[in-house]
Amino acid sequence: MSVTWPEQYALSSSTHVPNNILPALIYRDVLPVPVNPELSKRLCEGNGWEKRGEWGEITIPHFHPNTHECYAIIRGSSRLALGRSKEHDAMDGIEVNIRTGDVIVIPAGVSHRSIESEKGFRYIGVYPKAAPRWRNNHCEGDEPMDALCLEISNVPIPDSDPVFGTNGPLCQIWKSARSRTRVKI
Template identity: 45%
Template sequence: MSFAVTQPEQYFITKSTPYVPNSPLPVLVYRSALPLHLDPTSTCTTFEPKNWIKGGVFKHYSADHFHSVTHECYAVFRGHSRLLLGRGPLDSEDRDGLFVDMEVGDAIVLPAGVAHCSIESSDDYEYVGLYPKGSPRWDNNFCKAGEEETRTKEANARAVPIPDSDPIFGIGGPLVEIWTKAIHDR
């Protein structure tokens, strides 16, 4: 089965808040990157040979959170959602946040430390959450800890290694090059 793949969109959310570490690594969004007629099994078949492993199948998740021990990929196989990135529930509403619309066939890679949640979704919205092979099980940090704990989680997130494989393109894909450049440019 053939499908069109484009280079990922890049969104930098580098500025930390008192409750959210965010990351020097850009969020990557791959549009229409997955084959048609998706379900959890076919979605995993696309990613797992590229060393991104299924963590679960999820629906609308409105709780602002970030992971400090692993990067995460959402692969949308049903419906659509608007995500809010980079801001937690205790951050002021005028604080910068990024809204990203996700549809069937899209994938987003969230660097460790970047806050994310669904703010509105279709009733049928579902995605597979995938993690680099060998990563520890994800932790959920709900963007409500004090500044000292957030700085500790920030140090943890910055120490998460860059995966050796892009979730869409595999070895030699753009994620590794883009993220390596971001680390060297900071």
């Protein structure tokens, strides 16, 4: 399969959502055909990511400060809100459409939720193999932002892209984003 460069979405922090200097990535129509959970799992696990669940629409805004997360869309479509808490839906972040065959990689700290989904929408959730079990924060401001930002900044960049492996664009894009933010003394 030839490497497809993903869409990139940089998201600024907001009142209750730290987001991340690493952009969210969307790869369009990259899952093996026929699109199903087993082939999608095989692709991602062959590239150093691990399936840890299969879900449908999740409408509660949340983020994971301790791990990056990847959705491989196996059925249907959904409109996602990224980078915002529910009460600030019109003010911060972005909305993106995802559909069967797409893969979205959500950096640690970036909030996400489904706004609306087609009936039967399903995805598998995959995580870097060395990542801890995800921890949910529901964007309510109940944790100090500076502590969250420190935790998020310590989540390592994965060694491999979930779709294209070690030579895939994720590592290059994220290393470049992180190096641009480092202060040189």
